[in-house]
Amino acid sequence: MPLGDTFVRQAKPSGKPAGDTYADGGGMYLLVKSSGKYWRMDYRFAGKRKTLALGVYPAVTLAQARKRREEAKAQLAEGTDPSITKREDKLAKKAIAGNTFEKVAEQWLKATKADRKEITQHKLQTWLKKDIFPSIGKLPITTIGPRDVLTVARKMEERGARDSAKRLVQICGQVFRYAVAEGSAERDVTQDLKGALQKAEKRHYAAITEPAQLAPLLRAIDGYMGHLYSRTALKLTPLVFVRPGELRTAEWVEIDFDAAEWRIPAAKMKMANDHIVPLSEQAIALLREVQPISGHGKYVFPSIRTGERPMSENTVNAALRALGYDSTMQTAHGFRATARTIMDEVMGERVDLIEHQLAHAVKDANGRAYNRTAHLPARKAMMQRWSDYLEQLKRGAEVIPLQRQG
8 A cells, every 4th residue: 555644754663773664656665763764765777676765754755755756767767777867966966066156266266366466366355255256156157147147247336336347247257267168167158248237437536636725635634533554554645645555555574664665566566567665754754653563464554353464445545534535535546646746737846757656657768668766766856855745735834836857
């Protein structure tokens, strides 16, 4: 007689070491042991007696077990061993589970790390962890479609980050292409998203370029009462006018107090060239102020949560906002334009020296790029004049425009 649901539910083990078996027909039976109730099916394949596990009760009901039995019988009729099919399916599912977007992305980051700067590697890790993994990280990469990636990108567009949304799709595309090369995906699904995103507007960094407007900002910065790291970074930003990423990742080994120089390695620079930032007396004083606190660690401006990472990329901009200067008025990156404009138009400094100090590509008369030490003595003098100018401006002293350097 076939088994019934009530009988299966009430069946108890008798204590036999091998357990008790109750047939349901077609080779299927219920094996009752002290450890649980198991569905089994006996069959013959290639002349050999075999047993197939159909599941554990109550996770697998009587009806479900019977369905699996019929599927196994169909496979036998086609000349296929259901035990082998089950094992292959299990391995395939395991492979898919271990082939998630997150795991493939981590493999891609590790495999391509040598191809990018340390700061870029950190940004990619942050984007993936913060914006991509929460949505599609746990999904098998073979199951992700164009719409899944588009949904993540659209969320960023809704926040107003159009350029970041486009960059996110590009990152996903690189992961997919890596997966294709490794044989863990069939194609790059992001190719179907061309034209699906809004065009990113050209980015301009707000900057104050009039001395009369810069003076009150400098006084506000001087009175900022934030944490020592953010306070010092904020004060140092207009003096050295490097890119925000270069400032926040500054390391003590790069600072030469004797030579009054900050030597930034090429790996951190946008143009991938070593760069020297002459340090004025005012810049040295600021670094000396923070050295007793962070000097024992790697970074000049470490994260206040852990000294193992640099401060957040938004720290200086957040300080500016706290002073009442939002992204439409002045940004950390905007101090580069501030220095570029005032040093040229007000102070009369040589444009080629300014461009050198901005780490822009500058070529000589023969079209050859200058090296990092080009015109270093002249740049040191210029940087000191710039710091002195800002100090006078901050104090409210009358600043007379200088004649352009010859």
